[in-house]
Amino acid sequence: MVDFSLSDFDRAVLDGVAAEARVGEKYARYYDEHEDEVLPKSFPEAAQFPPIQQRLRGRPRDDTPMLLLQVLMRIEREAHCGVPLRQAPTALGNAALGAAGTDAQKARWGNLMLAMSITEPGAGSDTKAIQTTARLDGEEWVLNGDKIFVTNGVRCDGAIVWATVDKSAGRGGIKSFLVLKGTPGFELVRKEKKLGIRSSDTAAYAFRDCRIPRDHLIGGDEGVPRGEGEGSASYKGVLKTFNMTRPFVAAGGVGKAIGAFRVARDELAKEGIAVDFDDSRHARSATAQTLLELEADIEAATLTVMHAAWLASDGMPNNLEASVAKAKGGEVCRTGPQRAMDALGAMGLSHDYQVEQYLRDGRIADIYEGTGQIQRLVIAREILGYSSAELT
Amino acid sequence: MNFSSNDTDDMLSETVRRFATEELRPKLREFEARRSVARDVQERFESLGLAAIDLPEALGGVGLGLSSRVLVNRILAEADAGAALALDRFGPAAYVIETFGGSDLLERYRDLLASRPETRLALLIDVDAGTVLEGPVRGEAAWIASGNADVLVCLRRDGAWVMESGFELEQARGAALHATGASRIRYGGAPAHVWRDSTLAAQAWAKVRLYHAALIWGVLVDAAGFSRRYALERVAFGKPIAHHQALAFLIVDMEIAVERVGLLIADAARLIDAGMDGTGAAASAFVDAVEASRFVGPNAVQILGGHGFMRDYPVEKAMRDSRALGLLAGGTDAAQDDAGAALAPANPMEFAA
Numbered sequence: 252m253v254d255f256s257l258s259d260f261d262r263a264v265l266d267g268v269a270a271e272a273r274v275g276e277k278y279a280r281y282y283d284e285h286e287d288e289v290l291p292k293s294f295p296e297a298a299q300f301p302p303i304q305q306r307l308r309g310r311p312r313d314d315t316p317m318l319l320l321q322v323l324m325r326i327e328r329e330a331h332c333g334v335p336l337r338q339a340p341t342a343l344g345n346a347a348l349g350a351a352g353t354d355a356q357k358a359r360w361g362n363l364m365l366a367m368s369i370t371e372p373g374a375g376s377d378t379k380a381i382q383t384t385a386r387l388d389g390e391e392w393v394l395n396g397d398k399i400f401v402t403n404g405v406r407c408d409g410a411i412v413w414a415t416v417d418k419s420a421g422r423g424g425i426k427s428f429l430v431l432k433g434t435p436g437f438e439l440v441r442k443e444k445k446l447g448i449r450s451s452d453t454a455a456y457a458f459r460d461c462r463i464p465r466d467h468l469i470g471g472d473e474g475v476p477r478g479e480g481e482g483s484a485s486y487k488g489v490l491k492t493f494n495m496t497r498p499f500v501a502a503g504g505v506g507k508a509i510g511a512f513r514v515a516r517d518e519l520a521k522e523g524i525a526v527d528f529d530d531s532r533h534a535r536s537a538t539a540q541t542l543l544e545l546e547a548d549i550e551a552a553t554l555t556v557m558h559a560a561w562l563a564s565d566g567m568p569n570n571l572e573a574s575v576a577k578a579k580g581g582e583v584c585r586t587g588p589q590r591a592m593d594a595l596g597a598m599g600l601s602h603d604y605q606v607e608q609y610l611r612d613g614r615i616a617d618i619y620e621g622t623g624q625i626q627r628l629v630i631a632r633e634i635l636g637y638s639s640a641e642l643t
Numbered sequence: 644m645n646f647s648s649n650d651t652d653d654m655l656s657e658t659v660r661r662f663a664t665e666e667l668r669p670k671l672r673e674f675e676a677r678r679s680v681a682r683d684v685q686e687r688f689e690s691l692g693l694a695a696i697d698l699p700e701a702l703g704g705v706g707l708g709l710s711s712r713v714l715v716n717r718i719l720a721e722a723d724a725g726a727a728l729a730l731d732r733f734g735p736a737a738y739v740i741e742t743f744g745g746s747d748l749l750e751r752y753r754d755l756l757a758s759r760p761e762t763r764l765a766l767l768i769d770v771d772a773g774t775v776l777e778g779p780v781r782g783e784a785a786w787i788a789s790g791n792a793d794v795l796v797c798l799r800r801d802g803a804w805v806m807e808s809g810f811e812l813e814q815a816r817g818a819a820l821h822a823t824g825a826s827r828i829r830y831g832g833a834p835a836h837v838w839r840d841s842t843l844a845a846q847a848w849a850k851v852r853l854y855h856a857a858l859i860w861g862v863l864v865d866a867a868g869f870s871r872r873y874a875l876e877r878v879a880f881g882k883p884i885a886h887h888q889a890l891a892f893l894i895v896d897m898e899i900a901v902e903r904v905g906l907l908i909a910d911a912a913r914l915i916d917a918g919m920d921g922t923g924a925a926a927s928a929f930v931d932a933v934e935a936s937r938f939v940g941p942n943a944v945q946i947l948g949g950h951g952f953m954r955d956y957p958v959e960k961a962m963r964d965s966r967a968l969g970l971l972a973g974g975t976d977a978a979q980d981d982a983g984a985a986l987a988p989a990n991p992m993e994f995a996a
């Protein structure tokens with residue numbers, strides 16, 4: 252039977268995460284207004300909160316799947332602007348290493364913070380169109396190309412970089428490589444200035460005859476598969492990691508909507524406008540109706556996220572559900588803060604309140620790790636039974 | 644019936660467009676950063692007569708109607724809505740002064756503005772003023788789209804008041820319209836003028852709404868146009884992204900939204916210029932402009948993908964500015980109420996008959 256309840260243990264974990272996130276929230280505006288600065292490794296208050304692994308110790312085995320608890324944690328964090336008191340030691344590149352790296356590579360680089368660098372000025376959604384090349388020269392790969400929009404690209408220790416070893420082979424020629432900071436020919440070109448999520452650094456890279464050891468090819472397989480629809484093992488492996496990460500991006504979007512909802516509800520309450528959800532439809536004010544619809548939408552989006560995470564944690568395919576969650580999560584963080592701002596009026600524009608930041612920050616959820624349009628393509632292919640060659 | 648523009652409007656458009664593209668657009672980010680427009684740009688704007696476009700000729704204005712004002716606002720906002728607000732030192736407060744105080748008071752404040760280049764009037768809309776309008780007033784607002792003000796004009800449902808002292812502004816930061824600055828405002832004391840008249844208030848509000856709706860319109864024209872042009876050039880999966888139907892249809896819906904907004908605004912302005920009751924039409928136009936902004940603003944960002952999220956492109960600004968404008972002029976809830984009220988008969992029992 253479908254059961255959405257959480258154990259007391261998990262509830263307490265989530266409450267703890269929320270308490271920590273509330274402390275982090277007070278730094279959110281500072282880093283929003285000071286985009287040039289990079290978040291410190293940890294804030295002083297972090298000491299008040301034991302690391303999450305410690306708090307999870309003794310968790311009953313039959314509890315909610317871990318991945319599900321993790322997306323719920325992400326929602327709690329993002330509902331308070333998502334500025335962490337201590338930086339996660341890993342990044343998206345670590346997930347890719349975990350999915351496609353050899354055991355030796357995982358052991359060697361697993362404890363570094365690794366960004367994921369796929370996107371280029373001329374290739375975003377269409378990842379197979381990347382132009383960065385990797386050429387084998389003796390025992391070294393030589394990388395040439397430009398990369399943009401690398402999350403954590405400033406503060407990471409290195410990045411998993413996509414490059415093609417053979418342009419004529421399309422997808423099959425695309426491989427991923429580990430490039431460490433400080434490697435000659437690897438330049439951090441700039442840190443981007445963004446609409447939102449300014450506490451998250453986003454970098455542009457340039458590779459100019461950048462030489463890396465031969466064994467930095469992730470997965471180690473130098474073969475180039477041919478044929479339509481083919482992709483190298485590491486290409487596919489990395490894409491597969493997005494099925495795991497998409498529910499997290501969606502959770503981020505849901506969190507932003509919740510944050511905006513909360514600000515609107517609390518500020519209206521201060522002005523004596525309490526929203527009574529039990530009122531009949533005829534007696535309800537427009538504001539109450541707005542908040543009610545928003546709450547329902549948040550609930551629905553949350554469930555899609557939980558479903559996708561639950562499937563993944565059980566090892567079941569979740570390609571469809573992860574895209575549904577991502578599409579829905581990307582949407583609710585647009586409409587949610589918009590509605591919350593309407594309820595608040597012009598005060599909703601002020602930096603004294605977080606609601607406008609949720610709108611700006613939330614906008615990203617429908618863009619990165621596959622835009623809303625790309626998610627819909629994935630969903631369409633799944634439910635209509637088309638291949639990616641048939642439906643683009 | 645005539646959908647074509649006249650020669651005056653064409654000439655006006657050309658002047659404004661040249662000014663906006665030469666003086667405003669290239670300095671978009673500069674004005675955002677300094678939170679004001681440069682003095683020489685302000686002077687050029689005023690020397691072109693654009694500040695006084697709908698002030699009566701007797702007061703040194705150009706004497707064109709609201710229809711011309713919305714045209715000017717649209718074109719300015721296509722370049723930078725924040726700058727459009729900053730440049731207009733009289734601003735929409737002029738409608739409140741004119742409606743309630745007549746040309747004498749309008750002249751007085753025009754002279755005040757002429758006397759010093761930095762003076763400006765700020766407009767506050769107090770939609771839910773709980774108290775009866777009489778005697779001293781007191782209150783605060785967390786965000787108004789003005790970095791400074793010498794005169795505070797407040798429009799309420801039941802009337803309006805004007806304060807020349809007794810209020811203070813504190814610099815505020817906000818989401819959008821940076822070029823015009825922003826403040827938190829506190830006021831308390833006896834206004835210099837108080838008027839109680841809800842019919843006049845509705846008339847003034849209609850103009851205030853159209854003024855802002857036209858700015859939204861301009862931002863959306865630009866956002867839709869910019870992203871459409873981008874979609875023709877950006878290639879993904881072997882063809883321009885505009886060739887993917889999901890985007891082509893999105894682009895179409897954005898264009899339809901912008902078109903619709905423009906027609907509703909033009910129609911409401913025409914009614915008011917003809918001396919007819921345009922309160923309902925103006926409220927509808929405002930509501931529709933805001934509706935369109937919720938859709939067009941974020942989708943202009945969406946069409947540019949990750950690039951849309953970067954401040955290297957103007958679409959993220961369009962998303963912020965259009966959202967902000969929709970929260971001014973009293974917001975959409977009040978406009979929806981007024982649009983509805985204009986449709987309903989005065990006596991609700993008439994429905995029953």
Ligand SMILES: Cc1cc2nc3c(=O)[nH]c(=O)nc-3n(C[C@H](O)[C@H](O)[C@H](O)COP(=O)(O)OP(=O)(O)OC[C@H]3O[C@@H](n4cnc5c(N)ncnc54)[C@H](O)[C@@H]3O)c2cc1C
Nearest residue numbers: 367369370375376400402619620622624887945946948949
């Ligand atoms: C803040 C931020 C952080 C990021 N972090 C990373 C990172 O860490 N690593 C990384 O590699 N990348 C990262 N990205 C890049 C991100 O994944 C891309 O921006 C995204 O995939 C979209 O690519 P694009 O920007 O090139 O847009 P484009 O691919 O050019 O898309 C433009 C528009 O066309 C639409 N479109 C494209 N193809 C189709 C189609 N077939 N049908 C219908 N519509 C279509 C898109 O939906 C979009 O609306 C980040 C981006 C941002 C903004």
